[in-house]
Amino acid sequence: MSEQRIGYLGPKGTFTKMAVDALFEEGMFVGYENIPACLDAVESGEISTAVVPIENAIEGSVHLTIDYFVHQVNQSIIAELTVPIKQHLLVHSNHHEEEIKKVYSHSHAIAQCHQYLHNHFPNADLEYTNSTGKAAEIVASEGPGVAAIANHLAAEQNGLKFIDTDIHDYDNNHTRFAVIQKVPTTLKVKDHPITKHKTTVMVTLPKDYVGALHQVLAAFAWRKMNLSKIESRPLKTGLGNYFFLIDVDQPYDQVLFPGVQAELEALGCQLKVLGTYPSYQVDVPSPVQKA
Numbered sequence: 001m002s003e004q005r006i007g008y009l010g011p012k013g014t015f016t017k018m019a020v021d022a023l024f025e026e027g028m029f030v031g032y033e034n035i036p037a038c039l040d041a042v043e044s045g046e047i048s049t050a051v052v053p054i055e056n057a058i059e060g061s062v063h064l065t066i067d068y069f070v071h072q073v074n075q076s077i078i079a080e081l082t083v084p085i086k087q088h089l090l091v092h093s094n095h096h097e098e099e100i101k102k103v104y105s106h107s108h109a110i111a112q113c114h115q116y117l118h119n120h121f122p123n124a125d126l127e128y129t130n131s132t133g134k135a136a137e138i139v140a141s142e143g144p145g146v147a148a149i150a151n152h153l154a155a156e157q158n159g160l161k162f163i164d165t166d167i168h169d170y171d172n173n174h175t176r177f178a179v180i181q182k183v184p185t186t187l188k189v190k191d192h193p194i195t196k197h198k199t200t201v202m203v204t205l206p207k208d209y210v211g212a213l214h215q216v217l218a219a220f221a222w223r224k225m226n227l228s229k230i231e232s233r234p235l236k237t238g239l240g241n242y243f244f245l246i247d248v249d250q251p252y253d254q255v256l257f258p259g260v261q262a263e264l265e266a267l268g269c270q271l272k273v274l275g276t277y278p279s280y281q282v283d284v285p286s287p288v289q290k291a
């Protein structure tokens with residue numbers, strides 16, 4: 001088998017890279033500036049596999065991932081991985097008593113720490129970056145007086161020190177990462193137990209059909225198919241036009257899913273399978289040395 005080329009939301013020290021390290025034993029790893037660049041690289045064949053964040057326990061869905069995946073590329077989810085997320089406040093190694101005027105981080109990381117920032121740094125400017133790893137890189141180049149919200153790996157790899165640890169507002173902080181390919185192939189992953197198998201489908205409803213969503217859900221319900229997530233996103237075709245992204249807690253099969261599809265199509269809905277895949281949950285080390 002040729003070497004798997006795996007792209008992720010980079011640069012070094014992102015949570016996505018932590019997820020990649022936790023899932024893959026071997027491969028060629030490439031960090032991309034942002035999520036669209038990573039999915040574009042799968043589309044063009046530059047890489048075989050992309051790993052991108054899809055949902056956080058505190059802040060919810062990563063809309064950029066969902067929207068780009070649904071509207072801009074033609075790819076499938078082939079696995080998902082959930083990892084714990086610990087956010088730390090990092091500064092330059094020469095930072096001492098200076099006031100922190102600006103905090104850099106990814107919008108999802110800042111959202112996970114809103115209360116903390118409000119209580120401790122109410123006057124600091126908040127500046128969004130493409131990733132937490134990028135925020136750490138900026139702090140390393142800017143010097144004292146600014147901080148990044150990022151993980152221990154970003155601290156280590158950018159020579160930053162911790163001024164506070166575990167600053168996320170709620171304890172049970174986890175992010176789900178999607179592993180995406182253009183044409184699903186067998187993945188070589190570390191020997192993690194599979195927690196469950198899931199299938200993600202996209203359902204588009206007809207316009208102005210009374211009770212349509214109720215009937216969509218009924219098609220799954222009477223077949224006793226458990227749904228673990230349902231979310232609506234704009235179709236981007238006009239106000240009020242939405243599609244539904246539905247996670248079903250079982251692998252695709254040749255009886256139940258085609259049955260649901262036929263039933264929904266008879267109602268004027270469309271159903272597209274976006275992936276049927278194993279779900280992994282992995283613990284990642286998070287050593288911290290508070291200065």
Ligand SMILES: O=C(O)C(=O)C[C@]1(C(=O)O)C=C[C@@H](O)C=C1
Pocket residue numbers: 009013014015016017053056062085106108109130131132133175
């Ligand atoms: O910025 C990173 O380090 C990422 O990997 C992105 C991301 C996200 O988009 O949710 C991943 C995990 C955390 O929830 C915060 C940021």
